[in-house]
Amino acid sequence: MKYYSLNKQSPDVNFEAATVLGQAPDKGLYFPETIPQVSKELIKNIENYSNEAIALEVISPYLGDVIPKDVLEKIVNETVNFDIPLVSITDDIFSLELFHGPTLAFKDVGARFMSRCLGYFAKDSKEKITVLVATSGDTGGAVANGFYQVDGVEVVILYPSGKVSSVQEKQLTTLGNNIHALEVDGTFDECQQMVKTVFADVELNKKIKLTSANSINVARWLPQQFYYFYLWKQWQDKNNPPVVTVPSGNFGNICAGLLAQQSGLPIKHFIAACNVNDTVPDFLRTGNYQPKKAVPTISNAMDVGDPSNFVRIMEIFHQQTDELKKTLVGYTITDGQTRETLVSVFQDHNYLLDPHGAVAYHALQQYQMQHPGTKGVILETAHPVKFYDVIEPLIGETVPVPETVAEQIRKEKLSTKISADVNELKNFLVNSR
Numbered sequence: 001m002k003y004y005s006l007n008k009q010s011p012d013v014n015f016e017a018a019t020v021l022g023q024a025p026d027k028g029l030y031f032p033e034t035i036p037q038v039s040k041e042l043i044k045n046i047e048n049y050s051n052e053a054i055a056l057e058v059i060s061p062y063l064g065d066v067i068p069k070d071v072l073e074k075i076v077n078e079t080v081n082f083d084i085p086l087v088s089i090t091d092d093i094f095s096l097e098l099f100h101g102p103t104l105a106f107k108d109v110g111a112r113f114m115s116r117c118l119g120y121f122a123k124d125s126k127e128k129i130t131v132l133v134a135t136s137g138d139t140g141g142a143v144a145n146g147f148y149q150v151d152g153v154e155v156v157i158l159y160p161s162g163k164v165s166s167v168q169e170k171q172l173t174t175l176g177n178n179i180h181a182l183e184v185d186g187t188f189d190e191c192q193q194m195v196k197t198v199f200a201d202v203e204l205n206k207k208i209k210l211t212s213a214n215s216i217n218v219a220r221w222l223p224q225q226f227y228y229f230y231l232w233k234q235w236q237d238k239n240n241p242p243v244v245t246v247p248s249g250n251f252g253n254i255c256a257g258l259l260a261q262q263s264g265l266p267i268k269h270f271i272a273a274c275n276v277n278d279t280v281p282d283f284l285r286t287g288n289y290q291p292k293k294a295v296p297t298i299s300n301a302m303d304v305g306d307p308s309n310f311v312r313i314m315e316i317f318h319q320q321t322d323e324l325k326k327t328l329v330g331y332t333i334t335d336g337q338t339r340e341t342l343v344s345v346f347q348d349h350n351y352l353l354d355p356h357g358a359v360a361y362h363a364l365q366q367y368q369m370q371h372p373g374t375k376g377v378i379l380e381t382a383h384p385v386k387f388y389d390v391i392e393p394l395i396g397e398t399v400p401v402p403e404t405v406a407e408q409i410r411k412e413k414l415s416t417k418i419s420a421d422v423n424e425l426k427n428f429l430v431n432s433r
């Protein structure tokens with residue numbers, strides 16, 4: 001399989017180069033030259049397949065022969081080694097729980113797959129690969145955990161001091177080994193700017209092999225298709241495919257779902273559920289794509305004003321907005337609606353949503369009012385405990401902490417403090433080689 005840059009100014013590459021580069025030299029996102037079709041047999045008899053076998057069938061065509069089959073099997077098995085259950089909340093609304101992985105968010109799937117691929121590619125290289133990433137919360141934990149003890153890969157994570165939740169901070173800072181946490185005296189935007197400056201530094205990039213682990217990397221994007229198939233495996237009413245609601249920020253997750261649908265997976269409709277950062281729902285309503293400055297909300301992983309993966313969605317639909325609208329609708333949900341939904345679903349159905357899941361739930365309810373009789377699924381993208389500071393005052397109860405997290409919270413934080421100065425970052429990178 002070849003990948004082309006959506007900016008069309010860089011040469012086509014294979015999966016390995018697309019993963020190692022992250023982004024094409026012309027700053028475009030990589031996109032597969034064809035969208036493979038899964039077998040009819042898989043769709044018809046999916047209950048008979050193991051999750052590992054499903055994942056292998058879905059991902060193999062995207063890799064071609066860059067990773068031997070036995071190695072890929074091992075990578076896939078380690079990627080999906082936790083439960084992804086479909087749970088019923090009401091007769092018409094189900095939750096696909098994507099938060100049973102090690103850092104309690106769906107980003108574990110992409111991060112685990114990508115880290116293992118990069119580990120394989122680094123094996124034959126004499127040089128170490130350094131993964132550099134800035135995080136506002138969830139990405140850092142998933143990346144740290146995914147890359148922990150992967151040979152040949154060093155990971156440097158920048159996070160804004162005092163601006164991530166305590167659970168998130170412990171997930172970044174307690175691993176040690178090849179994971180280095182830089183606690184930056186600054187904002188997330190400053191962290192991201194420092195990372196961008198370093199990637200653009202030609203001299204430094206001659207000395208150090210740097211790569212990014214952000215969500216536009218094909219090795220994070222493509223495996224996110226897996227759990228849409230696991231949803232179908234657990235879906236009872238096969239004659240009536242689900243409406244799938246995805247809480248969306250950078251639109252990587254929903255873009256993977258749309259890709260799975262194009263590959264033959266039966267999904268009736270997609271709903272992009274956004275908080276007030278609603279550039280894409282706005283586009284679907286007006287036909288006008290207008291990036292906005294991000295506004296902070298209680299579903300903070302979706303505070304994105306110019307979603308990177310939107311260009312991939314347009315490419316899937318050959319730039320035909322009318323075609324896209326036949327499959328995708330968007331909703332804008334306020335923090336007030338998110339809080340109300342979180343409380344009412346807990347009181348009425350004894351199901352505790354996290355704020356991102358609550359955005360999705362409210363969007364699906366609105367859709368169902370306009371389309372009576374439809375059955376839908378929300379993707380529950382994070383465990384509520386990650387947002388206990390928002391949730392506990394709302395429901396007046398403590399959110400139980402899973403044992404794995406409790407253990408991590410007790411561990412000692414290991415971070416290096418730096419100021420928001422790119423020279424300090426460069427020194428760290430050069431000296432820690």
Ligand SMILES: *Cc1c(COP(=O)(O)O)cnc(C)c1O
Nearest residue numbers: 248249250251252253301381382
């Ligand atoms: C990252 C994240 C999202 C947004 O996913 P995208 O792929 O960026 O649209 C939603 N919910 C949670 C909990 C997240 O961490």
